[in-house]
Amino acid sequence: MTRTPLRPLATILQARQNGADHKAIEKENIRQRHEEMRGAARQRAEGRLLVLGVMFLAAFSIIGIRMGTLSQSEVVEPRSSTGGARIMAQRADIVDRNGRILATNIETHSLYAQPQQMIDKERVAQELERIFPDMNEQRLLKDFTGKRKFLWVRKKLSPEQKQAVHDIGDPGLLFGPREMRLYPNGKLAAHILGGAGFGREGVSAAEVIGVAGVEKTFDDILRDPANGGKALTLSLDLTIQAAMERVLYGGMKLLNAKGAAAVLMDAHTGEVIALSSMPDFDPNDRPRPIPTEAGSESPLFNRALQGVYELGSTFKIFTTAQALELGLVTPETVIETKGPMKVHGYTIGEFENKNYGKLSVTDIIVKSSNRGTGRIALDVGAERQQEFLQSLGMFDPTKIEVVEATGGKPLKPSKWTDLSAVTISYGHGLSATPLHLAAAYAAIANGGHKIEPTILKQSGAKYGPRVMSQAVAEASVDMLRKVVTEGTASMGEVPGYHVAGKTGTADKPKPNGGYYEDKVINTFASVFPAHDPKYVLVVTLDEPVETMGEEPRRTAGWTAVPVASEIIGRVAPLLGLLPHVEPVELTDITLAAN
Template sequence: MKKPDIFNRMLEKRRQAALTARKGSGREAKSRVMIAMFCFCAFYVVIGGRLVQYGMADDQATASIPRADMLLASRPDLVDRNGEILATDIRTVSLYAEPRRIVDADEAIERLQTVLPDLDIRTTHRKLSSDSGFQWLRRQLTPKQQADIMALGIPGIGFRPEKRRFYPGGTTASHIVGHVNVDNRGIAGMEKYLDSQGLADLFDLGMTVDEEMEPVALSVDLRVQHIVRDELAAAMERYDAIAAGAVVLDIHTGEVIAMSSLPDYNPNIPSQALEKDRMNRMSAGTYEMGSTFKTFTTAMALDSGRVRMGDSFDASRPIRIGGHTISDFHGKHRVLSVPEIFIYSSNIGTAKMAEVVGVQGHQEFLTRLGLLTRMQTELPEVAMPLQPREWKQINSITISFGHGVTTTPLQTAVAAAALMNGGKLIQPTFLPRTEAEAMAHAVQVVNPQTSADMRELFRLNSLEGSGRRADVEGFRVGGKTGTAEKVVNGRYSSDVRFNAYLAAFPMDAPQYVVLVVIDEPKPEEGQHAATAGLNAAPTVSAIIRRSASLLGVQPKYGRDGSAMLVSY
């Protein structure tokens, strides 16, 4: 074979190989181009589809990419039993900075101080000098502050819409409603209860709702709540007391219609809640309730079957036990019947009734009435009662007339309601509840006859005993006073008192319990004493007089209890 032929054939093969390689490379490049075009098209189709979806969706439904004002989830309104707003959300704005965009931190602070003179210079400078992308400077500005700062035109400074909790009633129901923190999270009262029912979990998950949440109704009647607070404020001033509190309770449903504790605070200024003496004394404070406890000792003795209304006890001489002497404040120094022991508030007679039942029976009865255990209700601020570690005879005697056990005033009212409603203990609620719903969970703690006897004693005390100043013509009020000496430097002081009046009305068919407590009252001008009958009882009378008609209680006059028509 000739060399040129071999050479030509090799050349031809290389030419064919190169041609094949070029064709393969072209096909591969074309495939790559097609894939790239497909990816770009798919990407823009997805973006376009989402834009169309957002454009057609409702504003609230687009919260999966939240607007600035949706980053802070809404809270439902709180309303009273008549629909009056107690708490609601309002729109506001907060000031933030993007430190990386701040040109001169010192100049920015100097200009911001012209609008926010109380701005913390050191903290703000540290924030603006940081390398972060976001820093809060001031939460919840007023519209004027926003406008003034916006006019400054500071680069790197912006505003974010938020929601702020607003309480139209201010201090009126502060301890019931509670308040939220700057992030709109409930930290006290029924606001905190709402979060415990799942609202906080939604916040933590970053979830919002597509529709505005339904208002949450409370059992409180704002009209009665205002009256209670108003009368307590007047009583504190009149008797120069350090504190006061009251509760109005529906005895058939357990609904708290009104409850107030003074000094209180404005939930629109949450920092006030941290000030001294602003606690909720009605449910979060425990006290020796004094002679109001004779109500439960008397009911215990009658319910045991060992004591009857017609029985009598010798109260002519003091009781001496364990180095202590038990005597009466205004002793009659004679044998007293059970009704006389109650209306004269005899320590001696009450102690002897407790002795008939015995120490173990006494402790069991108070536990049965819920006075020695932590109360169950929606309000988070609930204290645990205190009792002796070991009950002895001396403990039972002093506890019989209200010394030696501390419990909350609200618990005292709840236990009294059980003695007025036929003997059924109903845990209190701050939410609306029907009588049927209450009865489904009620516990029979005393027999109906005991309840009837206690209603009789309550009314008798209002007519003839220490509760005369609590009576309101036409509304048949009954109750029991309690004047407890407070412990000062480890000893009971006769000059420092915690007074209470525990009442129910109307006594022919009780519907409500009203309890008023006044802490360290002083004698009113013209008086030489400051017992509960002289200050707590008149305060109960004023509350009932102003609120009875709002509560639907019809007055009755005349000997037969019927209303009288009077012409003028």
């Protein structure tokens, strides 16, 4: 704004010459200046009011829009402003192939203490020891009377325990809401489910994380809110799993075995319908791991996925199948099995020093001749034997979606010699898990396709690359069938369900080398029904001994086979398999007329 002088000299001088009052000029200039100042102030005020009005309009518009949005949304409980509210506690369920719950969440409470708020610390310690017998009164009192302002008393409470603590009535004992993982079936399928524990914890929430099994493998998926709490569906059948575990446990105890494992698998989809390892545990109260050197003695050890064993004569069918595939033999080809047989200075013997003489390839499997499969293996050659076993998946851990499976890496010789080829042909010198064996037998059962085991429910057959022809696979099943009807697995027959399989009795290796004379690992690998193979069952027993006879019997035919037979008899109807009834010829029947 341009300021005009109140008494401009030129104007005053002119006024004096004209005889006018020069003071009136000054008053007029003051009046005009004041009017200009009032106009500028009015404009500033009007501008400020306009800006303030716009701001109020925008604020009320935002509030109105937000209120409208909230009125259209679903009502939810308010979140706590504490750090615990950021902990993702929700975890999806795990169900079996029929939708039955294997793992779920339940709401519970934790118990924590603020000692500075306690009224009678001695009484609180006494009452807590009474409610929780595993707690020590003196230890609790020491914690309560120390400098700590916060301490956990119990991470999980049952409703009864919560009520009992509430009845103590001390303000220093506080409860925090949280979710915990519940396995309603207890020990059932424990080695597959694994277990869960708490990650980040707060007084108002706790993070539930997988610590083993499928809980750990699929931890991110189970905890992902984007999945909307969709349950994880496994290939297991809860009913079949329960039946198999009951029989396996009974067989292990009856045969004085140290441990046991069983795998039931669909030969066409690779689905594991049931898998068990004994001894087992309750994932609701998962035991602590024991030192690594004794890990195989722990109930946490999964013998079906982590137990790497020499599986004995169950490998013999792979030797004959490869020879058939290469055209080196037929099932009727006669092989001389008479001893002695030496390879690189080592004598190859038979069970109980038997001498079978000339046997057909089929009879070599039926009678389980070491020399017979050894001579066939020499014809196949060490290099080709390696390639075939690798195609069956015998060199790498299985790809089943259970975290422990990565530890089940087969053990093979560092240098694969002719001697290695011979011993491996009858299951010594190469160690693998029962699941490896089940997957390899599935290739025979399904017509020659490699199968990858899976713990997830599948929608149909999942064939891998072909590892043998249809004709060779069918001939191998026929030979395995004769092992049950005529050979070492005669106790494996189940009325109505034709069983084919191979026994394996392997001396148990000592930790520092060599083998025990009176300890074995017995296996029976079976396929059923033999006329239309659908399933593979592998049963393995650690140090079994049958003591019902005059002398202890340790071979697979007396131990693993009866257990497998009982399992098949229990689960075959549950799998929807109709019994196959052989037609019989009716004689001495007279037709009577009415």
